[in-house]
Amino acid sequence: MIPVSEARAHLLDLVVKLEAEEAPLAEAAGRVLARDMQARRDQPPFSASAMDGYAVNAAEVELHAMFKVIGEAAAGHAFVGRVGAGQAVRIFTGAPVPEGASFVVIQEDVTRSGDLITITDEPGGNHNIRPRGGDFTDGQTVSAPRLLAPADIALLAAMNIPTVPVIRRPDVALISTGDELVMPGGTPGPDQIIASNTFGLKAMLEGFGARARILPIARDTEGSLRTAFELAEGADLVVTIGGASVGDHDLVGKVAQDLGLERSFYKVAMRPGKPLMAGRMGAAAMVGLPGNPVSAMVCGHVFLAPMIRAMLGLPAETAQLRTAELAAALPENGPREHYMRAQAESGRLTAFDNQDSSLLTVLAEANALLVRPPRDRARAAGENVQYLPI
Ligand SMILES: Nc1nc2c(c(=O)[nH]1)N[C@H]1C(S)=C(S)[C@@H](COP(=O)(O)OP(=O)(O)OC[C@H]3O[C@@H](n4cnc5c(N)ncnc54)[C@H](O)[C@@H]3O)O[C@H]1N2
Numbered sequence: 452m453i454p455v456s457e458a459r460a461h462l463l464d465l466v467v468k469l470e471a472e473e474a475p476l477a478e479a480a481g482r483v484l485a486r487d488m489q490a491r492r493d494q495p496p497f498s499a500s501a502m503d504g505y506a507v508n509a510a511e512v513e514l515h516a517m518f519k520v521i522g523e524a525a526a527g528h529a530f531v532g533r534v535g536a537g538q539a540v541r542i543f544t545g546a547p548v549p550e551g552a553s554f555v556v557i558q559e560d561v562t563r564s565g566d567l568i569t570i571t572d573e574p575g576g577n578h579n580i581r582p583r584g585g586d587f588t589d590g591q592t593v594s595a596p597r598l599l600a601p602a603d604i605a606l607l608a609a610m611n612i613p614t615v616p617v618i619r620r621p622d623v624a625l626i627s628t629g630d631e632l633v634m635p636g637g638t639p640g641p642d643q644i645i646a647s648n649t650f651g652l653k654a655m656l657e658g659f660g661a662r663a664r665i666l667p668i669a670r671d672t673e674g675s676l677r678t679a680f681e682l683a684e685g686a687d688l689v690v691t692i693g694g695a696s697v698g699d700h701d702l703v704g705k706v707a708q709d710l711g712l713e714r715s716f717y718k719v720a721m722r723p724g725k726p727l728m729a730g731r732m733g734a735a736a737m738v739g740l741p742g743n744p745v746s747a748m749v750c751g752h753v754f755l756a757p758m759i760r761a762m763l764g765l766p767a768e769t770a771q772l773r774t775a776e777l778a779a780a781l782p783e784n785g786p787r788e789h790y791m792r793a794q795a796e797s798g799r800l801t802a803f804d805n806q807d808s809s810l811l812t813v814l815a816e817a818n819a820l821l822v823r824p825p826r827d828r829a830r831a832a833g834e835n836v837q838y839l840p841i
């Protein structure tokens with residue numbers, strides 16, 4: 452058994468950053484920007500009014516001042532001409548501020564009669580003008596790598612960038628193994644259960660930015676497992692679930708090795724997730740996850756997340772561990788790093804009583820994995836402990 456940190460390092464050695472591809476901006480949310488992008492214009496491209504009102508010379512702005520309205524500027528329709536002494540241009544939000552004007556008096560502070568306006572309320576010190584380039588200027592950079600959030604997409608659109616280079620999504624093949632498994636919606640026999648792990652992992656992996664394919668369930672025969680591995684052809688990462696332990700029907704290690712797996716490790720000092728295996732299989736990385744549903748999902752958070760991030764060219768560390776106060780005492784930990792299902796709320800962390808690695812109901816209620824180092828001493832309520840948000 453190797454420590455979790457060593458296993459993670461081996462797993463990162465199995466993957467490389469993937470190549471870039473071009474994506475339309477409308478499809479780029481959640482993708483990772485592959486190259487720095489430069490703005491192709493200033494925003495705003497002119498001094499723009501921030502309010503509906505009247506554009507005048509700032510030096511003339513005072514209570515009771517009067518102006519003659521000489522024209523109009525609306526968004527998309529500039530006023531052509533100059534605002535002279537005693538003159539004003541009716542202006543709307545987003546319109547270019549005309550030459551000679553340096554203040555927009557909001558219409559609420561003005562009384563209008565025909566072509567004449569009078570400032571009838573204290574106009575304040577805000578000029579209500581957004582300077583040219585106040586948001587960004589031509590050539591300004593959005594730096595890669597960057598996981599593109601909706602706000603980034605809006606920014607790149609405003610920069611007039613219609614397509615962006617993004618890192619290709621890692622292709623992950625998910626193989627469930629076991630004679631006891633039936634797909635959701637199927638009709639399980641009396642000794643069968645529903646395959647849940649591939650579904651949970653697909654959702655998780657796609658949340659990390661990968662594309663995950665659920666392959667047909669491999670039965671507990673070498674032939675069936677071989678077929679599943681063949682169907683995984685072309686994947687960047689092949690993930691098997693179950694069949695990783697020491698039982699007579701745990702065939703994954705054997706078949707993978709027959710197919711050329713160069714194993715980098717088997718068994719990690721963690722709980723859950725002990726019978727984890729990994730290695731290189733041709734061009735793909737291969738990870739064999741334990742079958743217990745919570746074990747598979749915890750390994751997804753702890754190991755698959757950094758692998759996917761590395762393939763996407765992002766810093767491999769996911770969310771840093773956070774610290775919280777323990778709500779109730781915990782006994783001494785055993786020899787394996789324990790990832791306890793827990794709930795973090797208002798800075799306090801409560802571990803669930805039942806930590807059995809088959810309990811999806813508990814995992815579904817958890818928002819944190821309380822991380823206990825091997826042989827961690829008993830902890831009292833109120834002590835600080837670390838956790839991984841999930
Ligand atoms: N003698 C020992 N027995 C076991 C050990 C051990 O060290 N010595 N380790 C235990 C631990 S820890 C784990 S974890 C499991 C892992 O075993 P496998 O990876 O071989 O998993 P399976 O035996 O195939 O399945 C375990 C459990 O999970 C269910 N399962 C499997 N796949 C799915 C799926 N896709 N969806 C839902 N549920 C699934 C399966 O039915 C079993 O109940 O081994 C312990 N045993």
Ligand code: MOO
Nearest residue numbers: 723724725746808
């Ligand atoms: O490692 Mo097993 O994953 O403890 O249930």
